[in-house]
Amino acid sequence: MTIGAPPRVRTAAASATNLWKVYGSGEAQVVALRDVSVELERGQFTAIMGPSGSGKSTLMHCLAGLDSATRGQVHVGDTQITGLNDAGLTKLRREKVGFIFQQFNLLPTLTAEENILLPLAIAGRKPDKDWYETVIQTVGLKDRLGHRPTQLSGGQQQRVACARALVARPEVIFADEPTGNLDSKSGNEVLSFLQRSVVDFGQTIVMVTHDANAASYADRVIFLADGQIVDELRHPTAEAVLDTIKRIGADH
Amino acid sequence: MLRATLKSLLARKLRLILSGLAVLLGVMFVSGSFVLTDALGRSFENMFASSLADADVVVTAKPTIDVSEMEGESVPGTLTAADVTKIAGVAGVAKATGDVQADGARVIGSDGKVVATFGPPRFGGNWTGEIGGRELREGRAPAAGNEIVINAALATKAGLKVGDDVGVLTMQPKQTFKLVGIFGYEGGLTSRGPVTEVLFTEPVAQQLMLGKPGTFTSITVDAASGSDPAAVRDAIKSRLGGTYEVRTGKELADELAKSFKDILSIFNNILIGFALVSLFVAVFLIINTFSIIIAQRTKELALARALGASRKQMVGSVLVEAVVIGLIASVLGLAAGYGVGAAGASVMASMSELQLAGIGLPPMAIIAAFAAGLLVTVTAALLPALRASRVPPVAALQESATPDRPLTKLTISGAVFLAIGGGLMFYGIKESVWALLGGVLAAFIGVALLSPVVARPAVSVLGRLFSWSVPGKLGRLNSGRNPRRTAITAAALMIGIALVTALNTIITSSERSLQGTVDQTVKADLIISGQGGPGFNPSFEPALVPQMKNIPGVAAVSAEYGDQAIINGEPSWINVVTDVPATAKMFTLETVSGSMAQPGANEFVIDDQSATEHHLKLGDKVEVKHANGLDQTYTLAGIYKRGEIYGGSMFGSAAIEGMRQQLPAIAFIDLGSGANETQVRDALNAMLKDSPEMLVQNKQEYLDAQFSESAQFLLMIQLLLGLAILIAVLGVINTLALSVLERTRELGLLRAIGLSRAATMRMITVEAVVITVFGAVLGLAVGAGLGAVVVKGLADEGLKSIVLPWNQMGIYLAVGAVVGVVAAILPGIKAARTNVLTAIAYE
Structure with a gap:
């Protein structure tokens, strides 16, 4: 860990309170989230793990305002997002949230630089020049800015996506299996880059993953099974994560 | 394979609906045109048949001047009272009636304006009784020379009622008549088709509509009961000889209907032309749709190839899709076309007082609908189909966005x-x-x-x-x-x-x-011309010409008369110009040879191109057979250079006597310097108050x-x-x-x-x-x-x-x-x- 890192402020960047998410009704009813309460701390790198169908993606989608909650409340920063209309959610996404997806992360018609600046352009904001330089420096794409996504490797594309999420300085960045499509080398690059942005810049990041190695880069790992939080680890190692997964697998 | 094709059709409904809709609209246009013209054609057929139902045989004279439609209207021949007597004497003839009917009887409505028809004739004729389905609805038949009856539709349109004084323009300037009756036709009709009718007493009709007393346009013959109209026709024919046309009522009705149908078929072809443009556009849409579908289905197609489908089967599967879409679009388009055609026909029929003969579905509508629909869809799908067949089986295994193919071939x-x-x-x-x-x-x-x-x-x-x-x-x-x-x-x-x-x-x-x-x-500063219409040219009193010249500010007036004539055996249009030097000045005409002074009564001048065309040189004499039958000889007195917008012959005053309508139809006025245009126009308009069709315009207004x-x-x-x-x-x-x-x-x-x-x-x-x-x-x-x-x-x-x-x-x-x-x-x-x-x- 870097010495002299900024002190971590322990207030929630996003939180869920008694969150329920139920799909369908009657016989076909599926409960994806069962009374989940969680606080995602500011300036931390949180990983959400769990087997398929555990509700980890649903939790992230609800926290990010991409999906609506059936019951309960979600806050991003001070904003309660449950009950917001489309315009409100759009505003939220512009100002407070950044996204990194597994694939289809970039617009093929725009250059890397244009992709990075797109959220700011959409919101009609000017980029902070110094910050932009810092971000570009950190992702190491200086000489690739004029390229289009098709001319970049998968890892480079994902780094562009990271830069795009960072450049707007959102309250929280949600990353959905960001390394799912990458080989392990590129994946590690992206993960250490995410980690650095938490440590160096105090960025809050929430990442959904099923990869123990990826989760080991996080400050905290939350484990979900059957729509409930069943465990959590702080400062995890890959081994500890794997052990926990095994244990949960045996319990459920 | 077929089942797979049909399934994939259903899976891409929206796109296919849009392509189908494009074809449907085109097919609708095509079949609608046929349905419309078919319905109108049969309605005209019925109209002529019912108007000639009582006429066993109809006799007409061959036209005196026969010109094609491009050159103007033919001058119809006329029959005499002697002809009527002669025909009445033929065995098998019960009764022969002389009819007068000519286009160009314009009624001035209660608003002071001439009732316009926008195309159909405005007939003037003689009252021959309640025959051919004609029924007097109000009042009585015309008995005196100043009495007329008109058809009910015209009475409504003109806002006239029995007892009114009505101004009527014919070959003669405006004359006022007493409206004594209003007639209609059996079946409650207010007119026979889109025409208007004014009926005078016989001598007045002959004078005003034909310009010659004692003449008729046709003779209607009732055959004695028991005699065959065809036999009576032949008997009359052999009695009269070659310059007459003798037809049974049915033959004449068919002939009239046919000439109308010819016009309708031109109209039909124009509509079809536009329909084809729409279908051509639809081709683009279909090509695009199929190309896109095939691009999206590359994997699917490649899989089919990998599983053993042949290229032919691939082309076939795309074409089957096209045929299915084409068929559906054709059927629906035909149905829509039937509806649109029917709606169009009933609107047009009600606008033109035509009794609609019922809407049919002509075989051509069906053939054209399917031919157009299928041909367009299948042709358009052909290229994409060939492309589909070229998808290599290996494409099924590749994670590929199809790369942009180069545009070179297309461009060349x-x-x-x-x-x-x-x-x-x-x-x-x-x-x-x-x-x-x-x-x-x-x-x-x-x-x-x-x-x-x-x-x-x-x-x-x-x-x-x-x-x-x-x-x-x-x-x-x-x-x-x-x-x-x-x-x-x-x-x-x-x-x-x-x-x-x-x-x-x-x-x-x-x-x-x-x-x-x-x-x-x-x-020319001012132009007096009539709003053209069918029948006689709008015209004004010749006596007004010298009066116009006397209006302060008017420097020169040149009025023109015109009619068909036969010059040295060739049909031609002749003009009489009242002031040739003024016309030459107003149209900047240059003299080539001879004189451009006002020609003498039996002289004429002509432009250089026409002179060459007819092999005329200065001093030549030409034989002119005029429209009303008069024969005259004229001498060529001058040749001028044809102007860009002015050409043709200018005859001396003797030619007026040979015209059917001996009235000027247009006049050009040259204003002197310092003339007040508004005052001159006011004066001219006041003079022309009895010629409501004539319009005084300046050069620019005329052009506009x-x-x-x-x-x-x-x-x-x-x-x-x-x-x-x-x-x-x-x-x-x-x-x-x-x-x-x-x-x-x-x-x-x-x-x-x-x-x-x-x-x-x-x-x-x-x-x-x-x-x-x-x-x-x-x-x-x-x-x-x-x-x-x-x-x-x-x-x-x-x-x-x-x-x-x-x-x-x-x-x-x-x-x-x-x-x-x-x-x-x-x-x-x-x-x-x-x-x-x-x-x-x-x-």
Whole structure:
């Protein structure tokens, strides 16, 4: 860990309170989230793990305002997002949230630089020049800015996506299996880059993953099974994560 | 294989519905035209049959001057009272009645204006009793020379009732009659078709409508009971000899109906022409749809190939889809066409007082509907089908976006088509209409093939206009993404806009050169002319001419009379000009030889081209057989150089006596310097109060009136081409809907990073507008080109320079943009509703 890192402020960047998410009704009813309460701390790198169908993606989608909650409340920063209309959610996404997806992360018609600046352009904001330089420096794409996504490797594309999420300085960045499509080398690059942005810049990041190695880069790992939080680890190692997964697998 | 094909058809409903709709609209237009003209044709047939139901045999004289429709109206021959007596004496004839019926009896309505019919004749004739289904509804038959009866529809239209004094214009200037009766026809009809009828006593009808007492236009014969009309016909024929035409009532009805049907079939062909334009546009839409479907199905097709499907089967499977769509579209289009045709026929019938004979479904409507629908769909699907067959089996295994195929081949073939098209057009203008049309078609195909090459730069330039906003920029980039698709979508819109632009260019150029010529060569300040109509020319009292000259400020008046005549055996139009020197001055006519002084009564002058054509030289005598039968000899006294807008013969006053209507129809007035135009016009209008059809206009007003007619013509063409544009809009919707579908993930991403719904719609709108404006610009360029080629080709017909209709072109461009906005509405809504979650979900 870097010495002299900024002190971590322990207030929630996003939180869920008694969150329920139920799909369908009657016989076909599926409960994806069962009374989940969680606080995602500011300036931390949180990983959400769990087997398929555990509700980890649903939790992230609800926290990010991409999906609506059936019951309960979600806050991003001070904003309660449950009950917001489309315009409100759009505003939220512009100002407070950044996204990194597994694939289809970039617009093929725009250059890397244009992709990075797109959220700011959409919101009609000017980029902070110094910050932009810092971000570009950190992702190491200086000489690739004029390229289009098709001319970049998968890892480079994902780094562009990271830069795009960072450049707007959102309250929280949600990353959905960001390394799912990458080989392990590129994946590690992206993960250490995410980690650095938490440590160096105090960025809050929430990442959904099923990869123990990826989760080991996080400050905290939350484990979900059957729509409930069943465990959590702080400062995890890959081994500890794997052990926990095994244990949960045996319990459920 | 068939089952798989049909299943895949169902799976892509929307796109197929749009393509099908395009074909449907075209087929509707085609079959609707047939249904309409068929219904009208049979209605006319019935009308003639019922009006001639009581006439066993009808005798007419052969025309005295027979000219083709292009050269004007023939002068009908007349029969005499002696003919009636002669026919009455033929065995088997029970009764022979002399009829007078001629076009040109114009009734002045209660509002002081002449009742117009916009085409159908305004008959004047003699009252022969309640025969042929005619029934007196009110009042009585005309008994005295100053009494008339009119048909009920005319009475309503003119606002007249029995007992009114009615002004009627005929060959003679206005005369006033007492309306003593109103008649209709059996079955409660107020008129026999769209005509108006004024019936006088026999001598008055002969004088006013034929100009010759004791003559008739036809003789209706009742056969004695028990005799066969055909036998009576033959008996009369052998009695009268060769200059008469003798027909049974049925033959005449058929002949009249046939001539109407000929006109209807021209009308039909024009409508079909426009329908074909729409279908041509539909071809683009279908090609695009099938290409897209095949591109999307590459994997599926490759899999089929890998599983052993042959190339033939691949082509077959695509063509079966096309046939199914074509069939469905044809059936529905035929049904819609039947409806549209029926609606059109009943509107037209009620507008023209025609009793509709019932709507039928003529076999041609069915044949044409299926031929057009199937041919268009299958032809359009052929190219994409061949492409489908070339998908290699290995494509099933590849994770590939099909790379952009190079455009070289397209570009070269486009250039070749364009060159051929241009050449054909240039050749065709003079030589053959078909070559001209073929040239236009080839040029369209050429431009369509070239458009993908132009699309990328053009779209990027056009898109700059919108790049100030993020959605605008994204929309612009999207429209430049698939140049083939953008191009073919835009090309469909190009066709309609190109055609109207071309027509507009030709009209504007010819108007401008006419304006130029008139400005340069016409010095007449005022023109008195009639609003033309069928029948006799609107005219005024000859006695007014000297009075006009006496109006203060008038320097010269030259009035003109005209009629058909036969000069040295050749049918020709002759004019009498009351002041040849004044006309020569007002039209800047130069003397070539002889004198351009006022010709003597039996002299004439003619332009140099006509003189050469008829081998006439100064001092030659010509034999003229006039329209009313008078024979005269005239001497050529002068030859002038044909002006750009003035030509023809100018005869001495003796020729007036040979005309049927011995009244001037037009007058040119030269004002002296310092004359007050308004005062002169007021004085002229006061003089012409009994000639309500005559209009006093200055040079510019006269020209503008001519121009406004071409503007109306243009408006009609634009309406008819509206359908082609509508089909093009369907194409734009299709392309956009597809873009939205293909880019669901991108849209989701954009929404996730903060693009609002409104901005999403704006992005789609910009994409649409860029495509349609590109199409419009392409259309304007191609249209201006086509127009220019025609104008150049017609240079020696007086078209001097190419003048582009900038205002209208601006409007078309705006229409293009609006069309884009409209087309974007549905796809835009769909895009805005993209669910972020499903968009970014992955397996």
